Amino acid sequence: MEQLYVVNKHMSRTSSQNIFLQTVKDKCEEHNVKLILKKSSKIKIYNKTYIGGYFSDISKKEGELACAIKSPEYKSLLVHEFSHLEQWSERSHIWSISKYAYDIDSWLAGESIRNIDFKIDQIKLLELDCEKRTVKNIKKYELKIDIPTYIQKANCYILFHNHLKETRRWNKSHLIYSKELWKLCPNKFMPESYYAKTPKKIYKKFIEIGI
Numbered sequence: 001m002e003q004l005y006v007v008n009k010h011m012s013r014t015s016s017q018n019i020f021l022q023t024v025k026d027k028c029e030e031h032n033v034k035l036i037l038k039k040s041s042k043i044k045i046y047n048k049t050y051i052g053g054y055f056s057d058i059s060k061k062e063g064e065l066a067c068a069i070k071s072p073e074y075k076s077l078l079v080h081e082f083s084h085l086e087q088w089s090e091r092s093h094i095w096s097i098s099k100y101a102y103d104i105d106s107w108l109a110g111e112s113i114r115n116i117d118f119k120i121d122q123i124k125l126l127e128l129d130c131e132k133r134t135v136k137n138i139k140k141y142e143l144k145i146d147i148p149t150y151i152q153k154a155n156c157y158i159l160f161h162n163h164l165k166e167t168r169r170w171n172k173s174h175l176i177y178s179k180e181l182w183k184l185c186p187n188k189f190m191p192e193s194y195y196a197k198t199p200k201k202i203y204k205k206f207i208e209i210g211i
Contacts, residue, residue, distance in 0.1 A: 017075075020141040024082055028065060031089045036066035042174075043068050046109065049170050053077040055084035057098065063088060073177060076134075076145055076153070083133035087126075097126040108170055117165055124161045124195055131158065132189060148187035153177060155185040155195075162198045163206045175211045 028035040042050035043066055052074065053067035065085055067078045087095040100119035107113040131154040138145050156176045164170065176182065184202045186194075198206070 016142040017144070020079075020137075020143060023141070024065075024078065027082070027085060027089070031063065031085070032061055033063040033065050033085060036064065037069050038066065039070060040068050041070045041072075046105065049108070050174075051170075052174070053081045055081045055088065057088050057095075073153075075143065076150055079137050079141075079143065079145070080130060080134045083130045083137055086133060087130060092129075094126055094129045097122045108168060120161050120165055121196075124158050125192065127158050127161070128189070128192070128195065135189075149182075151189060152185045152187050153182045155190070156182040156202070158195050159185070159198045159202060160206075160211070162195075163203070163211060167211070172211045175209050178209055181205045181209055181211075 025035065027033070042052060043054070044050050045054065051068075052071040054065075056064045058064060063085065065081050067074060067081055071077060086092075088098075100122050103113045103116070103119050104123060107116050113119070131151070134154070135147055135151065137143075138147060138150065153176065157173075160173060160176050181202070184199075184205055
């Protein structure tokens with residue numbers, strides 16, 4: 001758990017951020033969650049796939065929260081993964097959807113998985129709930145993260161799942177943080193129906209950027 005304080009060297013030393021960091025530590029200890037804060041910009045998970053962070057439930061009583069603290073988006077990533085921890089620790093109904101993530105991982109690795117479009121759509125709902133929780137946590141802990149910008153990036157991330165169905169490729173997901181892309185997304189959360197199909201101008205930008 002000492003690794004938690006490594007983050008302070010990279011984050012501005014405001015009391016609100018330190019309170020949040022302590023909350024992350026305490027929540028992890030309370031719920032038997034292993035906290036991994038890597039001094040890197042990405043975390044390798046499988047088949048040369050790299051991500052900025054993750055929360056994984058090993059069992060109903062054990063989990064793992066990881067974040068790459070040198071990622072340009074690490075502050076947002078940490079709050080996002082903490083919000084997944086909340087979904088899990090609260091035994092929320094929405095967290096039951098997370099089981100589909102394992103099938104998606106297998107599909108990305110090349111396996112044939114039934115009903116993959118449905119499973120990706122369900123994960124979108126899980127992520128939408130997480131993003132809404134994340135914004136609440138940003139406000140609650142008074143973190144220095146611009147909320148309208150965060151929501152634009154969050155909407156871009158959710159819509160990326162539609163594109164994933166076509167590309168079957170996660171490794172270029174970091175490109176959703178390209179300003180020319182996320183600037184096209186709304187700065188407020190939309191009804192669930194909005195996320196069913198990516199708007200044409202955003203879809204074209206996905207193609208243009210090469211995600």
